[in-house]
Amino acid sequence: MAPEIEWMKLTFAELNARAAEGALVIVPVASLEQHGPHLATGVDIICASGVAQRIARRLTTMGQPVVVTPCVWTGLAEHHVPFGGTVTLDFATFSAVLKGVVGSAARAGFKRVMLLNGHGGNAEAVAVVGGECQKDFGIAVAAGTYWHLAGDTFAPILERQSNVLHACEAETSMVMTLLPEAVRTDRLPEAHGPHSTRPEGQPAAMIRRRSFKDITPSGVIGDARSASAEKGEALLEAAAERIAAELVSPRLWD
Template structure:
């Protein structure tokens, strides 16, 4: 019998029981935004939710209690607004939504929450929020962006990139595996752009947000032309296995 991990498919009584078992709550966090000429705007929602679901399944298979909330579908995407098709919040609104979700979980007795982020523009914000919520609610709240957490699981599978970028080889492969009807395969020949969002001489540790319109004519960072569904399945398996391993570490929650 498969263990149900979706919060919205469990009853209130069943969720109270999960809280009593010290279940981990995974909150997938995403964005609704442009993803080049070949991908629908819901990429981050689909991928954050997909990675969360696969990760939760592996945790449940290991015998540990876990639940996954519905995806937080909008975040901080000002840098994509010039392309259209994008919804963005300010930090206060975004943090307020996350605060309400985490506070609700804490009030129901859950003591461990993972904000599993799937959008680069949210990366710093979810980590700041997690630190604030840990103090505010007296529970363990972790946060991370899935490709930043497990780069070693991603790089060996890709041909033209060192890691996951934007509307790129990795994201397009994942979409071909999870939601191929949202990939415009006839536009893949156009789906490439610069290999970085940084200008020459700007190190990774120096942050300066720019509009993607100024960085990439196509809205793509990376090269999606070699994306395949087979790569996507391999990426999902590798990413979820490694994140599950990280989250099953009892020292993380001690």
């Protein structure tokens, strides 16, 4: 039987043993927010948790000790608030929550933590907080957004985009695999919008948050009409394979 990977399903003694053998702690980080007319608001929670658990299972088969915490389920989602159905934090609170989780892992004896982000609005903040945690707690802390870490592995799987957008072909496909009851298939014909959040003239490297309500009436960035559970399975496996390979690099943790 494969070792249990979920922190919440392990006893304190089992977690102490896992810490003693140098286990990596993966902390999924997400958001609770609108995802168009066809997806439940928990998409980022579903996907970040699903990717984290698949990475952990792959690491386990490679002989690497690992545990996955429950998802940090709310983040920075002010740009989705006008639609309704969205929960957001300010940066100070978000930072404090992440520091509380990472600090607790450090106090429990763990020396390596990966903050695995699954919400675009958190990306810069998670990187900043990861660096502060490393300084404050004296352990190795890495941070990244799963579709950035997956890199070019998603493009061959998708028909209408090259990576994750929002409530799009990619996210819809993964939710079809992980929690199909969170997809309103009768609303898929409405599930499309522009393929970028940037107006003409704004460089890709320049960040300026805008309300999604002003960008996409549907709440979707991309086109979910070609989504499928088969694509979702392929995306999840591609992410797990690429990110697990990245996390086993000894140089990452030196």
